[in-house]
Amino acid sequence: MKKLRSHTVGIDSDDVILFSDYEDDGEMWTGQGQRERRRRIKFSETFKSPPTVQLSPSLWDLDTATIMRADFAAESITRGGFEMVFRTWGDTRIARVRISWMAIGEVSEMDDWDVE
Secondary structure, three states, rough: OOOOOOOOOEEEEEEEEEEEEOEEEEEEHOOOOOOOEEEEEEEOOOOOOOOEEEEEEEEEEOOOOOOOOOEEEEEOOOOOOOEEEEEEEOOOOOEEEEEEEEEEEOOOOOOOOOOO
16 A cells, blocks of 8 residues: 655546557557557656556457457656556457556645755
């Protein structure tokens, strides 16, 4: 469990189109085997420490002739952002994916002192 030391909690979120491969015959739509897409997400403000990040698919457009295989992950989480990662494998054909994310963590407040 992540315990926040401050009463000042920040929540940042967005909804991001990660890819749309059916439009240009991209590898998620036409490829086979292990495939991956990454996108660096920058928070609107810096957190005091790396926040907890939650991802959820808000749109996925898949070919019904293949098995649906997907792995969503938030990796390399820092105070300023994270890597949004989507993976698939086998013969899965994915036309497009949009992912919603939310980061929750401790943020600075005006009364914080920066003593060096």
